[in-house]
Amino acid sequence: MSLTATAGGRPVRLVAVSAGLSTPSSTRLLADRLAEAVHGELGPRGYEVESRVVELRELAVAIANQLVTGFPPPPLAAAIDAMTGADGLIAVTPVFSASYSGLFKSFFDLIDPGALTGRPVLVAATGGTARHSLVLEHALRPLFAYLRAVVVPTGVYAASEDWGTGGGEYAEGLPTRIRRAGGELAALMAARPAEPEPGDEISALERHLSDLRFD
Amino acid sequence: MQFGIFTVGDVTTDPTTGRTPSEHERIKAMVAIALKAEEAGLDVFATGEHHNPPFVPSSPTTMLGHIAARTEKLILSTATTLITTNDPVKIAEDYAMLQHLADGRVDLMLGRGNTGPVYPWFGQDIRRGLDLAKENYALLRRLWREDVVDWEGTFRTPLQGFTATPRPLDGVPPFVWHGSIRSPEIAEQAAFYGDGFFHNNIFWPADHTRRMVQLYRRRYAFHGHGLPQEAIVGLGGQVFMRKNSQDAIREFRPYFDNAPVYGHGPSLEDFTEQTPLTVGSPQQVIERTLTFRETVGDYQRQLFLMDHAGLPLKSVLEQIDILGEAVVPVLRKEFAARRPADVPEAPTHAALLAAARQEAAV
Numbered sequence: 001m002s003l004t005a006t007a008g009g010r011p012v013r014l015v016a017v018s019a020g021l022s023t024p025s026s027t028r029l030l031a032d033r034l035a036e037a038v039h040g041e042l043g044p045r046g047y048e049v050e051s052r053v054v055e056l057r058e059l060a061v062a063i064a065n066q067l068v069t070g071f072p073p074p075p076l077a078a079a080i081d082a083m084t085g086a087d088g089l090i091a092v093t094p095v096f097s098a099s100y101s102g103l104f105k106s107f108f109d110l111i112d113p114g115a116l117t118g119r120p121v122l123v124a125a126t127g128g129t130a131r132h133s134l135v136l137e138h139a140l141r142p143l144f145a146y147l148r149a150v151v152v153p154t155g156v157y158a159a160s161e162d163w164g165t166g167g168g169e170y171a172e173g174l175p176t177r178i179r180r181a182g183g184e185l186a187a188l189m190a191a192r193p194a195e196p197e198p199g200d201e202i203s204a205l206e207r208h209l210s211d212l213r214f215d
Numbered sequence: 216m217q218f219g220i221f222t223v224g225d226v227t228t229d230p231t232t233g234r235t236p237s238e239h240e241r242i243k244a245m246v247a248i249a250l251k252a253e254e255a256g257l258d259v260f261a262t263g264e265h266h267n268p269p270f271v272p273s274s275p276t277t278m279l280g281h282i283a284a285r286t287e288k289l290i291l292s293t294a295t296t297l298i299t300t301n302d303p304v305k306i307a308e309d310y311a312m313l314q315h316l317a318d319g320r321v322d323l324m325l326g327r328g329n330t331g332p333v334y335p336w337f338g339q340d341i342r343r344g345l346d347l348a349k350e351n352y353a354l355l356r357r358l359w360r361e362d363v364v365d366w367e368g369t370f371r372t373p374l375q376g377f378t379a380t381p382r383p384l385d386g387v388p389p390f391v392w393h394g395s396i397r398s399p400e401i402a403e404q405a406a407f408y409g410d411g412f413f414h415n416n417i418f419w420p421a422d423h424t425r426r427m428v429q430l431y432r433r434r435y436a437f438h439g440h441g442l443p444q445e446a447i448v449g450l451g452g453q454v455f456m457r458k459n460s461q462d463a464i465r466e467f468r469p470y471f472d473n474a475p476v477y478g479h480g481p482s483l484e485d486f487t488e489q490t491p492l493t494v495g496s497p498q499q500v501i502e503r504t505l506t507f508r509e510t511v512g513d514y515q516r517q518l519f520l521m522d523h524a525g526l527p528l529k530s531v532l533e534q535i536d537i538l539g540e541a542v543v544p545v546l547r548k549e550f551a552a553r554r555p556a557d558v559p560e561a562p563t564h565a566a567l568l569a570a571a572r573q574e575a576a577v
Contacts, residue, residue, distance in 0.1 A: 068480030071419055073489060 012189055014038055014051040015086035019093040019104035020126070021057050027126045028055065030158050030178075031092040034124060037182020038088065042190060052086075054079045056103050063106050072110065084115040088122070088189040089149070091140065095127035099139045108143060117148040120188035122181050124156040133157035152184035216550045217561045218543045219259025220252050220535065221294040221451065221518040224272035227525035230473035235525075241271050242278070244528045248521070249282045251532050253289040255539025261292035261324065261518060266300075266333050276309040283317035290563070291317055294415070294518065295326025295394045298355070299347040300337035302371060306351075307358035307379040314384045319564030324392040324413050324449075325352060327401075339370070345400050346370075352391075352404065359388035387571055390562045392449055392516075395427070402427055406434030406446070411561070413449035414511070417520055418476060420489050421510045424450070428511040444558055449516035450507055453492045456537050460495035466530075467494045474524035497541035504546055505553075513554045515561035517546070 016035045020027025035051050042049050056063070062076035072080060083089060093104040123140040125132075136155035144151045156177050167173035172180075222245055228235040236244065249260040260282065262272045272278060279291040291313070296306060306323075314321045327344045328334075334341040350368045357364050358379040367373040383389065392411035395401030396419060405412040412431040416424040432443035440446070455470075457463035464483065471483045471494070486492055493503040504517065519538065522531040560566070 065481040065485070069418060069477045069486070071423070071489070073481070073485065 011048040011050040012042060012088070013082075013086045014049055014088050014090070014189070015054060015083045016051065016090035017054045017056065017083060017092065017104075017107070019056045019101050019107070021094070021101075021103075023057075025094075026158065026160070026163065027092050027094050028053070030124055030126055030156065031090055033178050034090045034092070034122060034156065034182055034185075037178050038090070038122075038186045038189070040179075041183050041186035045190065047190065052082055054083060056107050059107070060103055063103065063110065066110055067106060076110075080111055084111060086119070087192055088120045088185050089116070090122045090124065090185070091144070092124040092126070093140070095125055095132045095135050098132060099135060100125070100143070105143070108147070111147075113147065115147075116144070119149045120185055120192065121149040121151050122154075122156070122185040123151055124158070124181070126158045128160050130157070130159040130161065133159070150188060152181060152188065154181040154184055156181045216514070216547065216554075217258040217290070217516045218538075218546065219257050219261065219290070219292075219516070219518050220248065220521050220538075221259075221261040221263070221292075222248065222272075222520070222522050223263045223294075224265060224270050225475060225523060226269040226271060227475060227523065229525040229527055230469045232527075238271050244522070244531075245272065245278065246282060246285075247528060248531055248535065249289065249291075250285060251535045253286045255535050255543075257289070257535070257539060257543060259290045259292055259516065259518060261294040263294055264297055264328075265330070266336065267330055276313045279321070280313055280316050283313065283320065286320075288320070290320050290322060292321070292392075293323045294413075295324045295328070297328040297333070298325040298351050299327045299344050300333055300339050301351075303351040303355040304358060304371070304374070304377075304379060307355055308381075310389050311359065311379065311381050311383050314389055314564070315381055319384050319387075319568075321564070322390040322392065322562075324394045324411075326394040327398075343370075345398070348401065349404065352408075356388070356408070359383050384564065385568050385571075387564060387567045389564075390567060392447075397427075399427070399430055402431040403434055406431050406440075407438050409435065409438065409440035411447035411449060411515070413451075413516070413518075415451045416507075417451040417453045417491055421491075421506075425510050428514075432512065442557070444512055444555070447516075447559070447561060448511055448514035449518065449561075450511065450514060451491070451518055451520060452504060452507070453490075453520045454500045454503075454534070454538075454542075455494045456497050456500055456534060456542070458496060460499060463494050463496065470524040470526055478524070497537055500542050501545050501549070504542075505549055508550065508553065513550070513558040515559070 016031040018028045018031040031053060039049050059076050059079055062073040066072045066076060093100040121144050123136050125135050136157055141151055158174055162174040167176060224245060226236060226241045252260045262275050262278055264272055264275050266273050275293050283291055310323055327348050331341055339347060347370055350370055354366055362378055364374055364377050392413040393401050393405035394413040394415055396415055402412055414424050414427050428448055432446045435446035436443045455463055455467040468483055472478055493500050521534050
């Protein structure tokens with residue numbers, strides 16, 4: 001089967017941001033499972049998918065440094081560029097004190113407010129107990145709404161117990177939720193109109209300036 | 216090419232001694248630094264303008280007027296004059312007065328200011344910062360160039376039949392630089408008027424500086440003021456020197472680690488790699504400064520930040536001596552050797568006056 005690229009003639013880009021701190025981390029595990037689900041949807045439909053995982057743990061000091069100095073050290077700049085240039089984003093955080101982790105929020109504090117406008121995003125979180133599952137709705141969804149991203153309907157919350165149980169009478173199991181969320185993200189990524197490759201930043205500035213008038 | 220120093224005017228505790236200078240000591244130290252700059256053969260002294268502690272220079276023309284009386288050659292400038300929250304009428308008057316007192320040794324760098332509360336303290340709204348910068352500067356230019364001004368705008372009371380006095384010295388307004396770190400609109404403003412553009416690059420990676428200066432140069436040519444390489448560019452720099460580079464690093468590190476802007480963040484080594492900060496021997500400073508030319512092209516003004524992070528006055532004066540003895544003479548020669556003939560010098564009052572007379576004669 002031949003591979004379909006986007007209209008721009010390049011592979012579809014998927015970036016998963018994981019704010020897990022331990023190694024191995026269940027947050028990273030969830031990010032990987034979600035990315036596989038997206039691949040599983042897009043691959044058979046002929047899309048070539050280029051994916052990358054951004055591990056915030058490796059960027060923790062760089063993130064703190066940008067908060068202090070105002071500019072990103074090179075590895076952080078590369079991660080931000082990858083994320084803002086992606087066709088779809090998976091954002092996974094552990095739950096700390098009833099919300100996303102501080103590291104996760106600090107990372108998203110560093111991007112321009114318009115950088116994710118219209119971007120399909122899948123939100124996910126991990127925690128020790130299922131009692132925090134609404135963190136997806138009261139913390140992550142509003143954050144990405146502020147960033148004007150398009151958040152897919154299914155958010156995936158994985159409590160420790162989810163890794164060892166199947167679906168029950170009243171709820172779907174983790175694999176089913178992962179598949180559904182991955183499918184929703186894949187559908188939005190596939191439907192996304194191709195954007196022109198970002199050119200010289202100067203020409204973007206010039207476009208921005210074209211309506212400025214001085215007298 | 217012009218070399219000089221610029222100062223923020225912060226009162227900062229010396230982290231090695233725990234001593235904090237009084238406002239009076241800091242103000243006198245700024246004057247001593249300016250006098251030392253002239254003695255060391257530098258060209259420019261520029262002071263910041265702030266309206267909140269821990270900064271002392273709220274009244275730049277008072278300080279620069281005093282320095283003008285005690286110097287002969289030094290060009291007195293600002294870094295920056297707040298075009299957003301100052302009344303442009305008062306800027307026109309204050310700097311024209313300073314220009315007369317200093318016999319033309321005056322230019323100024325305009326900036327918007329980044330301290331949020333200063334705007335409401337002066338009756339303005341920070342969200343309108345760019346609009347303020349545009350309208351106020353447009354009025355400032357007219358006040359200096361037209362003897363009688365009728366004007367109406369958004370941000371201040373209208374003027375009918377107003378004449379700003381004194382008129383600029385010899386009818387030539389002070390040269391204006393527009394300072395900006397991140398706003399392309401300000402690069403555009405500088406380009407539109409054919410004014411200078413100063414990129415205060417000291418806390419930024421070279422790549423960012425390159426993009427901002429390229430934008431300014433391209434728009435300068437677009438607006439018909441000359442070729443891109445003829446645009447007037449200034450840069451900042453931040454150095455600490457000792458004969459032996461290890462001594463410089465050892466002595467500067469506690470100041471770096473506790474500095475108000477970037478302290479308690481990246482390591483001295485990382486920051487040195489990612490920004491223009493150079494801590495080492497005079498030779499290292501020379502080599503690093505010459506690379507700025509590769510980043511932005513041949514440029515006209517290089518200002519160094521020397522007196523911050525609580526460095527004691529004695530160290531700052533030593534640094535300016537090293538700059539004057541071992542660094543700037545070499546840089547003058549090296550920059551001159553690399554500079555093509557069509558790249559202009561930074562405009563001085565004498566040069567602007569000669570150009571105005573030539574234009575009048577044509």
